[in-house]
Each structure stands twice: as structure tokens, then as C-alpha cells.
Amino acid sequence: MPMVTRKPKESVPVPQAIQTRLEAGGLRRTLATRAVVGLFVASPQRSLNHAQALSLLTARGLDINRVTLYRLLERLAACGVLARFSDDTARTWRFRLADLHEAEVGGGAPSFECDACHQQFRLPNAEASTQAAAARFYQVLAELGHHGVRMDVAIHGTCAGCTPAQLEEARR
Numbered sequence: 001m002p003m004v005t006r007k008p009k010e011s012v013p014v015p016q017a018i019q020t021r022l023e024a025g026g027l028r029r030t031l032a033t034r035a036v037v038g039l040f041v042a043s044p045q046r047s048l049n050h051a052q053a054l055s056l057l058t059a060r061g062l063d064i065n066r067v068t069l070y071r072l073l074e075r076l077a078a079c080g081v082l083a084r085f086s087d088d089t090a091r092t093w094r095f096r097l098a099d100l101h102e103a104e105v106g107g108g109a110p111s112f113e114c115d116a117c118h119q120q121f122r123l124p125n126a127e128a129s130t131q132a133a134a135a136r137f138y139q140v141l142a143e144l145g146h147h148g149v150r151m152d153v154a155i156h157g158t159c160a161g162c163t164p165a166q167l168e169e170a171r172r
């Protein structure tokens, strides 16, 4: 039998792309950070709001207060590990694992969000032009002594399924 090494409940390995982002964002790998990241890595498609994340973490035995968790979620979103989006019905932020296939530097495919139905669409065909634009911004930042890491491009509008006529109808 192999020797059993005592390890805390950290069953989900953290992918390298996430490690890189955590380091770039200056986040220390605390127990809380690993637990929160693990929560999202375990179900990459799942989105959680702050209260749901808190109750799942508490159920797993992590003692974390809500303010600490809130700051941690914000920092994880800021460094590109989590994606943050608004949940209009509950008036709260939801978080899910960010798309790890996005380029580390240069920004990924721009996204498009329909303001009517809040569906999100990714635009992989526009990725090259986003990266070209990002490269120019990084150049400008570098000249000012700043270090750009990530650029998000989000376009808002009306999707193909929500025509202006329907929107007009919905407003009445």
C-alpha cells in the first residue's frame, strides 16, 4: 500500500493557468484562496453568488467570514481567475470560473451581452483584432511604466433573438 500523506481536504488540483493568474494578481495561496478556487474548479460551469459560495464553503468546514469571502471573490475576479457578472433578478454579483483558454496576455475573444435577455455570446472570430488592440494598449501602458495583464472586451446590445420591435413591445 502506498504511504498515506496527510493532506487537508484539497482534492481538486489547481490548474496551472489559474496558478499563473493567482501569482500575477499577487494572491497568496492561503487555505481560503485554495478552498474558494477549488469550489469553482470542481464545477467550472456553475455560477455562484456570494451567499451560495459562503454556505458551500461553510458546509465544507471552512471558517471564513463573509467580508473576507467577498473581498476574495472580488480579487479572484480582478486577476481573471473568476468571471463576475450581474444577476439582475437577485441584484447581486455571480461568479464562475473564467475561461482558461483566454490568452494570458492580450485578452481573449470579446463577448457580447444582450441587454434585453442577458444572454452572453463569445465572439471567437474577433479574437485576433482584440489581441492587436490589446497589444497597442499594453504598449501605451508600458510607456507610462504600467504593466497590463489582461483586457476584457464586452459589447452590449440587442441579440438576434431580441429585435428592436420586441424590445419596444416589452417596454410598454
Ligand SMILES: [Zn+2]
Binding pocket: 114, 115, 116, 117, 118, 119, 158, 159, 160, 161, 162
Ligand atoms: Zn436577447
